Amino acid sequence: MIIRSLLDTDLYKFSMMQVVLHQYPGAHAEYRFKCRTPGVDLVPYLDEIRSELETLCQLRFDEDELQYLRGLRYIKSDFVDFLGLFRLNTKYVELGPSPEAPGEIEIHIRGPWLHTILFEVPLLAIINEVYFRNTQPGIDLSTGRERLAAKITLLHDTPGYADCRIADYGTRRRFSRDWHREVVTALRDRLGPQLAGTSNVALARELGLIPLGTLAHEYLQAHQALGPRLRDSQVAALEAWAREYRGDLGIALSDVYGLNAFLRDFDMYFCKLFDGTRHDSGDPFAWGERVLAHYRANRVDPRGKILVFSDGLDIPQVMKLYAHFQGRCQLAFGVGTNLTNDVGPTPLQIVIKMVRCNGQPVAKLSDSPGKNMCDDPAYVTYLRQVFEIPAESAG
Incomplete structure (x- = not known):
């Protein structure tokens, strides 16, 4: 059992999730997994990953964990009340071998943003640990x-x-x-x-x-579908954050x-x-x-x-x-x-990124082209035009 608490994740997942609850409770999100490390075969570990995912989805926040969250100055009581009822659900996750790339796996997460936002970090931690405990058994640390x-x-x-x-x-x-x-x-x-x-x-x-x-990239990306118009999506995301946290x-x-x-x-x-x-x-x-x-x-x-x-x-x-x-x-x-993850073996470069929100493609066009990830090239081209980003500088 790798993940033993739903708190075993990054804080920005909770801070973003609170905004989703209060401002975008009906938003729908899609995420996709990618391993950027070449030559890594994760297929043999799919059953183990799936078993850990099922265990993750049985976890609930206990009262001590909820009280800890209540003690954080920026976390609101109604959000903690919601978390008291919350549980991740395997029905939102599709996991299997890639039909197109031997040795690669595909993970698709689809569902209400409010109910899928907490999958990314623990699922990546699961994949890492499953891979290394199988490929590096009994490693001397x-x-x-x-x-x-x-x-x-x-x-x-x-x-x-x-x-x-x-x-x-x-x-x-x-x-x-x-x-x-x-x-x-x-x-x-x-x-x-x-x-x-x-x-x-x-x-x-x-x-x-x-x-x-x-906050993370997915929050700003989602506003490409949630904001008033695409060109104003970054401003809309920052404004929504300010409404929620009032300077915090x-x-x-x-x-x-x-x-x-x-x-x-x-x-x-x-x-x-x-x-x-x-x-x-x-x-x-x-x-x-x-x-x-x-x-x-x-x-x-x-x-x-x-x-x-x-x-x-x-x-x-x-x-x-x-x-x-x-x-x-x-x-x-x-x-x-x-x-x-600096114990000897080469770390995996694995990510889970939002690729759609409310059925619309979303993308990140960062200053490091290798980090870009979108399933719709035409949309990426359009996004570059709207934000005046030359193709050679955005990947």
Whole structure:
């Protein structure tokens, strides 16, 4: 049994789910799985994955978990009441071998957004753990522990980095649940205040850490179908977030349509309203410089704003970014796979992405073309035209 609590997921799933309950309870979503690592055969593990999925769908929130959620300042009581009745349902998930690509599996999640939004993170964690416990049985984790210790020492003991803080963002691609817990416990015990928290709500609760997260790409993508018109969908998504949280959880994600389109929409109002922005694709140094310049152009002092970096980070890259931007703004770093799946074997690059909302295609056109995922090429072309994104820069 890999997932033992519905809290074993990332906080932004709950923060987005609350918006869905209050503002889009009738929305319908479709998600699709993709393994970006070539040559990986997941078909032999389908029965095991399916069994873990069925166990996941038997879980309910217990009263202690609900009380923990009630204690988070931005979670509203009616949402917690809803979660008290909530259960994931296997009828929304289709899982099987790909008829077109031998060795690959297909996962389609279709159903009400409110009832499908919580599948992504635990299902990815299940696939990872099933794969590695079958391909790496009885693995000696000493290599992982040595690597983790070296990362902690580098960040903790290097002069000038006492105020450099990282957070664990590694739930989706972790080697295993138990290793994830060991990693975060070691970070807490040895980094102290240099560990800002974790995106994993179950571990935050268990280990006395701050749960961290705001919104993900799917939230902005969905507004391509939910907003007033496509060109205004990014603005509509940010406005809806502000209505829900009234200034709380104020980190805007900047790469659904690329940085140029984001900055066009992120005007003085949003610059002042949101606490900061998050980087998740493209050159992080160039991104940061442009965002800081954008704040200054909108008469906002960047020193009061947060830049959150979360794209494939390791500790040396965190330290380079910190040294570059230190003192010019507030900084936050979310480190994922490099912390929770660096034990020897090559981590899987697996994702579950929203591909449709209310029957309409949705897409992400980030500054890293390899991250783009849509099942309708014609729609992608149209999206580029609407947001003035050249094909060569958006993939």
